[in-house]
Amino acid sequence: MENTRENWDKAAGRYQDVFRLGLNEYNASLLRFWQEEGMLFPGARVLDIGCGVGKYGTYLAELGYDVTLTDISGEMLRHAEENMASYTTPWAVYRCDFNDATGTEPVFAGGFDFSISTMSPAIHDVVTVKKMSAMTRGWCFLARFYDWEQPWRDQLMRELDLAPRRVFDDLQGDCAAMIRSVREAGYVPQVRYVYYNWADPRTPEQMADYMLRTYFAEDENRDALACETLRLAGQHTNAEGKVIDKVNTRVAWIWWKTEEHT
Numbered sequence: 001m002e003n004t005r006e007n008w009d010k011a012a013g014r015y016q017d018v019f020r021l022g023l024n025e026y027n028a029s030l031l032r033f034w035q036e037e038g039m040l041f042p043g044a045r046v047l048d049i050g051c052g053v054g055k056y057g058t059y060l061a062e063l064g065y066d067v068t069l070t071d072i073s074g075e076m077l078r079h080a081e082e083n084m085a086s087y088t089t090p091w092a093v094y095r096c097d098f099n100d101a102t103g104t105e106p107v108f109a110g111g112f113d114f115s116i117s118t119m120s121p122a123i124h125d126v127v128t129v130k131k132m133s134a135m136t137r138g139w140c141f142l143a144r145f146y147d148w149e150q151p152w153r154d155q156l157m158r159e160l161d162l163a164p165r166r167v168f169d170d171l172q173g174d175c176a177a178m179i180r181s182v183r184e185a186g187y188v189p190q191v192r193y194v195y196y197n198w199a200d201p202r203t204p205e206q207m208a209d210y211m212l213r214t215y216f217a218e219d220e221n222r223d224a225l226a227c228e229t230l231r232l233a234g235q236h237t238n239a240e241g242k243v244i245d246k247v248n249t250r251v252a253w254i255w256w257k258t259e260e261h262t
Contacts, residue, residue, distance in 0.1 A: 004072075005072050005073055005074070005097075008071070008072055008073035008075070008076055009073050009074065009075040009076070010075075012052075012053065012073060012075035012076045012078070012079055013075075015052050015053045015076065015079070016053050016079045018055075019053050019054075019055050019079070019083065023059065024198070026194075026196045026198075026251075027055070027056075027059065029194070030118075030143070030253075031059055031060075031063075033253070034114070034141070037139075037255075038139075039114050039138065039139040039141065039255070040060075040063075040065065040114060041113070042064070043065075043066070044065050044066070044113040044114055044138075045065070045066040045068070045110070045111075045112045045113050045114075046060050046065050046066065046067050046068070046112060046113065046114045046115070046116065047068050047070070047108075047112040047114070047115040047116070047132075047135060047136070048060075048067065048068070048069050048070065048115075048116050048117070048118075049070050049098055049115065049116070049117040049120065049122045049123060049132060050070070050071055050072070050098070050117050050118075050119075050120025050121070050122035050123070051069035051070060051071050051076070051077075051080060051093075051120075052071060052076050052080070052120070053076055053079035053080050053083060054069050054077075054079065054080030054081075054083045054084050054093075055083075056116065056118060057069045057080060057083070057084055057091065058083050058084060058087070061084060061087035061089045061091055062087065064089055065089065066089060066090040066091070067084075067089070067090070067091045067092075068091070068092045068093075068094065068107060068108075068112070069084070069091070069092070069093045069094070070093070070094045070095070070096055070098065070101075070107075070122075071093075071095060071122075072095070072096070072097050072098070072122070073095070074095050077093045077094075077095050080093050081093055092107055094107040098122040098123070098128060098131070099127075099128065101131065103131055103134055103135050108135055111135055111136065111137050112135055112136050112137070112138075113136070113137060113138045113139075114136065114138050114139050114140075114141070115132050115133075115135060115136040115139075115140045115141070116140075116141045116142075116143075117132065117141075117142050117143075118141075118142070118143040119143055119144065119145065123142055123178075124178075124181075125181055126181045126184045126185050129178075129181045129182055129185040129187075130185045130186075133185060133187060133256075133258045136258050137258060137259075138257065138258065139255055139256070139257050139258070140187075140255065140256055140257075140258060141253070141254070141255040142178060142252075142253075142254040142255070143251055143252070143253055143254075144171070144174060144175050144178060144251065144252050144254070145168065145171050145249055145250075145251055145252075146171055146172055146175050146193055146249075146250040146251060146252040147171055147172065147249060147250050148166070148168060148171060148247070148248075148249045149247070149248040149249070150245065150246070150247050150248075151246060151248075152236075152243065152244070152245045152246060153211075153215075153245060156207075156211070156229065156232060156233070157215070159232050160225060160228055160229065160232070162225075165215050167214055167215070175252040175254070178252075178254055179191060179252075179254060182254065182256050186261050187256040187257070187258065187260060187261060188256055188257070188260045188261070189254055189255070189256050190254070190255050190256065191252060191253065191254050192252075192253045193250050193251070193252055193253075194250065194251050194253060195248075195249070195250055195251075196249045196250070196251050197246070197247065197248045197249065198246075198247055199244050199245065199246045199247070200244075200245040200247065201240070201242040201243070201244055201245070202233075202242060202243050202245055203237075203241060203242060203243075204229075204230050204231075204233035204234040204237065204241075204243065205230065207229060207230075207233040207243050207245070208226045208227075208229040208230040208233065209226075210245075211225070211226065211229045212225070212226045212229075
């Protein structure tokens with residue numbers, strides 16, 4: 001998705017739907033990792049850059065941490081405020097394009113013990129890595145997709161007489177670039193690759209809408225492709241009338257300590 005406020009505003013409702021599914025094993029394993037590695041400790045102040053609807057903010061607030069959430073999208077943050085509303089631990093939300101943030105804004109005053117950016121383009125180069133690190137007196141952490149397979153989508157593409165397409169460009173190259181950016185910013189990156197698999201149950205109508213929004217090009221007969229998707233998906237539903245769209249990924253966890261320099 002192009003990193004514009006308008007696009008993220010449009011996507012916010014779908015992210016909120018995923019949030020409502022609750023904590024999954026991948027999320028739980030990431031929280032355990034942060035705690036076991038000493039990145040989180042009692043009283044820690046945490047910054048989530050590109051927070052979306054506040055998924056990790058709610059998990060961290062429930063564990064008692066002081067959380068600040070930032071995002072480019074006002075609609076994402078509207079959901080985040082709703083999701084955080086029941087927590088009494090300190091928390092704040094702040095809308096900004098992190099490219100334009102200086103770090104001197106009042107919401108960033110005092111700095112943070114731990115800063116994260118998970119599956120977000122907000123941290124994307126040496127400049128933003130340095131900015132994130134300057135706000136942080138402990139650990140910084142990034143999560144990026146490293147590879148992505150979606151077998152049912154590829155099968156559907158072939159049945160539509162289309163070559164399988166990818167929604168992401170060169171995930172491994174992106175991860176390598178981020179590792180280089182951390183190193184070029186003067187820090188020592190550590191990396192772990194973890195599996196993250198899930199399945200999205202969709203009705204044929206939802207599958208047609210998903211493909212229309214995500215994969216069909218403007219110069220194609222999008223309406224005809226959507227109608228054919230609806231027909232084909234209807235042939236592959238389970239007893240609940242859903243297509244099970246499995247997604248198999250690996251994620252790169254990249255982290256560094258701001259006191260450790262190359």
